[in-house]
Amino acid sequence: MRLFTRSQSLWEKAQALVPGGMPAHLSPNLLVRGQSPCFIERAEGCRFRDVDGNEYIDYLCAYGPMILGYNHPGVEAAVAEQKEKGDCFSLPSPLWVALAERMVNLISAADWVTFGKNGSDVCNLAVRVARAHTGRKKIVMAQGSYHGIGAWCTPVREGIIEEERSQVLTFPYNDADALEALLKQHGPETAAVIVTPFKHETTRDQEMPAPAFIDRLNALTRPEGPVLIIDDVRGGFRLDMRGSAEYIGLKPHLSCFSKAMGNGYPISALCGQQELKEAASRVFFTGSFFAGAESMAAALATIDHMVNHNSLQHIFRMGEMLKQGMLEQAASLGLKIRYTGPVTMPFMTFEDDPKFQKSRTFCARAYQEGVFFHPYHNWFLSAAHEEGDIRETLEATFKAFKAVKEMT
Ligand SMILES: Cc1ncc(COP(=O)(O)O)c(C=O)c1O
Incomplete structure (x- = not known):
């Protein structure tokens, strides 16, 4: 025993x-x-x-x-090679550009990308970019979906004030009619609709998105707003290397990745379409470790290995x-x-x-x-x-x- x-x-x-x-x-x-x-x-x-x-x-x-x-040998070798040179510098390493190029070439819905450390970093950033771009406040998300620990979405309300939640509206995942009704009422004030590629909340059976739900999400969102955000933090690279949006037929304007991207090294990415690039450049998004070169080496090695093998x-x-x-x-x-x-x-x-x-x-x-x-x-x-x-x-x-x- x-x-x-x-x-x-x-x-x-x-x-x-x-x-x-x-x-x-x-x-x-x-x-x-x-x-x-x-x-x-x-x-x-x-x-x-x-x-x-x-x-x-x-x-x-x-x-x-x-x-x-x-302890994947290919990833660990790439990290060890970078470790010799250093990880946390006073300027970014060239891997910042190499990984950006790799992501933009790989992810279908990406004209640009920026990097953080955790999934929450980029989900929070996506919401801010959508708000900065549209000048609107409301965010629409599926009931029970997890998008990290941002005050706007964390599932535990302790320490969160009501004002931080008052602009967030919810609908049941896969319910295209409920989503449409919500947007009929609040569409002009809505900055973004954020969804995961399938329903994967804790303690619930998982649910793939119905084709009609995907069609309606694509039809009800647009670059002027409400924009469509896919939170691919959990599902990313386990459905399709080009992003789960490709697998389910979603046409997102912003895409969030993290978890599987660096095979255990801390890294996340927000990818976006051209129309949102200017707003993304205005939103303040930084962290002491965001450009860490070892994680970038890990991500490049992970993606290359996944694709090549x-x-x-x-x-x-x-x-x-x-x-x-x-x-x-x-x-x-x-x-x-x-x-x-x-x-x-x-x-x-x-x-x-x-x-x-x-x-x-x-x-x-x-x-x-x-x-x-x-x-x-x-x-x-x-x-x-x-x-x-x-x-x-x-x-x-x-x-x-x-x-x-x-x-x-
Ligand atoms: C769908 C989804 N979004 C966001 C997050 C937050 O990511 P992190 O824990 O890296 O901040 C998670 C984490 O489990 C997640 O599953």
């Missing part, structure tokens, strides 16, 4: 030293309390070892960033293998599951499990068997997952499904 003794004692210490122990998604409170690891010692490829020495095949990929796998096709293949295997196992045991979203970043829930007890049982057993899933958050696959890893995973999931079966 795997124990989490060191994890638990570190977690107790963390709570004494840090408010909440660990904020938000990396908090072990969001896993299976007492039955999951809390801290990771090291990681390689698609696997990590926790501080108690337990190993896992990882289906969280650091919540998305690790698209080529941990067709890594995304491999991830889709592995994702399909995992999905089929799990669907067959659940059916063979008479368990009703919903396996939703793209196979490269799926999520699974059980029917008749409103409190996620079955999901927690499934995950706790999977941890014992050396596989790391999340009970409430979508999962991620990487190019480091190989057929052997999926087969090993499926041996674990069969036992985890059986543990759920025994509950009922």
Whole structure:
């Protein structure tokens, strides 16, 4: 039986030293309390070892960033080469231009790009650019969508004043009529509509966008406003290397990327269409580390590797293998599951499990068997997952499904 003794004692210490122990998604409170690891010692490829020495095949990929796998040789070599020269300078490195050129050539809806560090940086910037460009205040977003920790959108209202939210309107994702009704009423005051490429909010089954919803988003937005922003921070590079907008047929004016862009190195990008470039140059957007050259080297190496090796096709293949295997196992045991979203970043829930007890049982057993899933958050696959890893995973999931079966 795997124990989490060191994890638990570190977690107790963390709570004494840090408010909440660990904020938000990396908090072990969001896993299976007492039955999951809390801290990771090291990681390689698609696997990590926790501080108690337990190993896992990882289906969280650091919540998305690790698209080529941990400690990827190509990315690490590019970073090491840059490290020799330096990272944080008094002027940008030439990689600022090299990466800008690479992104503008790669991303379909990009005439220009600028860089930050986190997804929140560029989602906040996108909203400001839209407001600066249109001179309008309102932002329309889907209910429950996560766009980071900006005051205008953070899901937790503590410390946020009402005025910061009063210009944000919401509609149910995929509901084209509700969106149209909202814009009929507020269109002339609306700076932007912001959407994720598919519905991937925590604790919910994922939903791909309906073609009619995409058509209406394209038809109801325009460069003069309301402009269309795609928040591709989570989905970016796991649907299409040219941006998820290409995959779903969306025509955004602004596109936000981060997570998978630098295979774990901190970097984000806002890409935009020509019409919004002037406004983007007026918005004040900076940070001491925004031009960090190591992250830029990592992003260039990650993108080049993904494109040159067709890594995304491999991830889709592995994702399909995992999905089929799990669907067959659940059916063979008479368990009703919903396996939703793209196979490269799926999520699974059980029917008749409103409190996620079955999901927690499934995950706790999977941890014992050396596989790391999340009970409430979508999962991620990487190019480091190989057929052997999926087969090993499926041996674990069969036992985890059986543990759920025994509950009922
Ligand atoms: C869709 C989406 N947008 C924005 C963000 C914020 O990104 P970050 O945590 O890097 O600030 C996230 C993070 O999970 C996200 O999933």
